Amino acid sequence: MSAPLFRAVTMARRLDTGIMERQNTIWRILLLAIPLAVFSIFIVWPLLNSFYYSFTNWNGFNAEYDFVGLKNFSKVLTTRLFTNAAINTLIWMVAAIVLPSLAGLGLALLLDSKIRGANVFKSIFYLPICLSAIVVGQIWVWIFQPDWGLLNMAISAISGEPFTYAWLAKPGSAIYAVIVAWSWQQTGLSMVIFLAGLTGIPQDLTEVAEIEGATRWQRTWHVVLPLLRPATVVVIALSVINSLKGFDILYIMTGGGPFNSSDTLAMYMYNESFKKYRMGYGSAISVILFLITLTIIFIYFRQLKKVDEIYD
């Protein structure tokens, strides 16, 4: 190839590459713009609005409102109802992390061993997560129904005496009854994540532990559980975030009652904003909830980084 021709071909190639790169960039921006627009409209904009209204006394209807500064926040943080909701959220969160995580881990360990019909059981245990929280809530409302609910009927049948405890109507048991329903639904999700984690553990590691003299329990404790740490971090993070968002199942089963005994921060925020028409006050609660969630996500990412540092 002669030198001028070579230069021309090289230039044409560069030109081609330049055009293609520009086209690629336009496509990338276009394709990213769609989810970004959706995210902005439905997440970022309401979030910014919440921040804005948390400094106002807006009632949710009128066009007029006043700026009240940090008054909503100081009120929220000093009211007994907020403390009650915060304690309930903590109970709800801890239970919602511990119960489904432990049950999911147990099921995953059980179903990962070569037992007959494991796939059928996996599907059955995963099924509740496919149902909406409203449906799950309604099922458990029926189960907890004092007169003809499955639970009381079972207790009556076993004890031989009529048992009509109103699980959802008593302040001492309402939130725990909802936690049971929530755990029943969330266990399938934890199980699936732990099963995926177990699949990623090389068989060589458990085999070498076996040769080194580890019993089945020791293999689980010293090898399997530590290697499930990445899955555990995901399960816990999801449980925390889901539990903080937990609203619909509470709304269906107790509505935060009786006597605010099952009120969580999300429930409290809803009641203040939409039932009592105190949108500014409700927004302040939502901002506090947002900051708590953000802190947990921050901790989650730090844990994730630590996990990455250990594992390949």
Next chain:
Amino acid sequence: MSEVTLKDIRKSFDGLEIIKGVNLEIETGEFVVFVGPSGCGKSTLLRLISGLEDIGSGSITIAGRDVTRVPPSQRGVSMVFQSYALFPHMSVAQNMSFGLRLAKVPKKEIERKVAEAAEVLQITHLLDRKPKQLSGGQRQRVAIGRSIIRNPNVFLFDEPLSNLDAALRVQMRVEISRLHQEIKTTMIYVTHDQVEAMTLADKIVVLNEGRIEQVGTPMELYRRPANRFVAEFIGTPKMNLFDTELVVPQGGSALVSFGSALIPVDDRVAHLQPGASLSLGLRPENLELGSAADPTTAEARIELVEKLGGESMLHAHFPGSKDLFVVNVAGEAAVRPGETVHIKPDPDACYLFDGNGRAIGQS
């Protein structure tokens, strides 16, 4: 006394027999290599010895004790895996002492044993590191260290060098060999790489389709292969095999054809009828370039020349045939692809195999 004895071992998976009656005796302190192509059952056999797989039938004895139904941890074996199998959440020292900690050995003794093993393997400076911070070679040393520390009767190695690059593999091969000379414990090593087998083994066990084809020292297998399979498997490049037939001229001695030439063979074919079908085996290093005037040379056409520096591999075929064979010539071969040459075999180094692939004596 034999350290390991395998008696009529059989193993099936889903009705498919993978190990088909293996009998083997391994002496104390011997370095035995199981070698064979992929799927021949060598790793399965190792796992049966370790106890990670239950045997279908037969018996396994280790150090004079029947361990057929004994769990892996009580067989007195340790195993090094291809993947190193190091626990990623434990440091090197914790990995090495895992078994001892489970056995509740006193802390001081664990520390002493870890230090000793680390010294032997030159990994003392790595004891506090996590596996992720180690190179492939270092990881493999740690895995070996974990084995040494348990002081087993038998070391089992399942393709331990396969994940390493070529240079590191050679280095680790030397180190494993040195280690064996130092600790003199029985070692069973699985590999598909016959160079590893030849360089490491006191005794090689060639496996094929779940059966032992031959057991012997590396040079025994190289010089006296029992059959075509072993002949082809041992040696790099592999032995050339040619279909041939026995020719016995009137009053003359027996000959076999090699392309257009005839090679004299000795008394070992005396029991065969003229015209009997045979396979003639010639290693690439036992062929050389000859002259057209020499009646013992056969005409061939060069297809490919591989220049390896110290030697050249000539890939050639006889006229009218498409089957390639390899000639190993010293230095840089002065031939080109497409050129016609004359190949001279060494009649003293030819192997003969009968119709069933069994070796017929040796010239």
